[in-house]
Amino acid sequence: MRSVSDLGVRLSGVAVGILLQALAGCSDPNSPGTGAIEVTVTTVGAERHPNGYSVGLDGGAGQLVAVNGSVTVTGLKAGDHTVVLGDIAPCTLNGSNPRNVSVVAGSTTQVAFALSCSGAVSVAGVWDWTERISPPGGYTCSDTGSYAFAQVGPSFTGTSDQVGSCSGFGNVIDNTRSDPLSSGLVFTGDSLRFKVVACVYRGVVSGDPPSSINGVVSCDTLNRPQGTWQAHPGGPPATVTVSPDSLRKLVGDSGQLTVALRDAAGSRVFRRPI
Secondary structure (H helix, E strand, C coil), X not given: CCCHHHHHHHHHHHHHHHHHHHHHHHHCCCCCCEEEEEEEEEEECHHHCCCCEEEEECCCCCEEECCCEEEEEEEEEXXXXXXXXXXXXXXXXXXXXXXXXXXXXXXXXXXXXXXXXXXCCCCCEEEXXXXXXXXXXCCEEEEEEXXXXXXXXXXXXXXXXXXXXXXXXXXXXXXXXXXXXXXXXXXXXXXXXXXECCEEEEEEEECCCCCEEEEEEEXXXXXXXXXXXXXXXXXXXXXXXXXXXXXXXXXXXXXXXXXXXXXXXXXXXXXXXX
């Protein structure tokens, strides 16, 4: 014959078992009859696509996923679903896209996407350029010169040497100068941006290998001038002019010579070995 205490222990054990089952059910993000999909992404050359991709399910709105990361979609009905990875340009995806995925109730289906992104286009070297900047109601500046870009990955720095003039209101101002170039970055799609003093230059690189850059410039100065600029890889100078062409000095004296390099169009260029 069982005692009342034995029955109490058995009843308590049943109650604990029911409670544990209930707690286990609460830890499962999927409701009964549903499952989940975990999408994992790996990218070679991830610096070319820093903003990540979008994961779309069954034609719905996309969710952001990092270039080397994962995202899990829960509460999905058991059965077939379609997963698509978007915003992948200019990277190349290995395998099909979209993909058909079968979801099993109570489980998580794994989907893996692998991508490779080409390295940043190289703009390293010397580029000869021209620009025209016209602030509203102010001076108009026409300049020509050379950029010397030093690039590491998608980032670059350098120098800008130029000659030119700004004219307006009956005045002409010499705009010859040499300045450091900063904050250079090549973006996806081969566009670039850099800064020279208070002016920000944006452009698109064309050609393979790069043969030209065309873009716009805006300056954070009075009247906020804007303009356009063009550049091409610098070649050997067409002419070299030394002035004065003769210099007579006594022994022990010093003198100064000015060397001007010009391209075939007659524009001044800089930073060339001669």
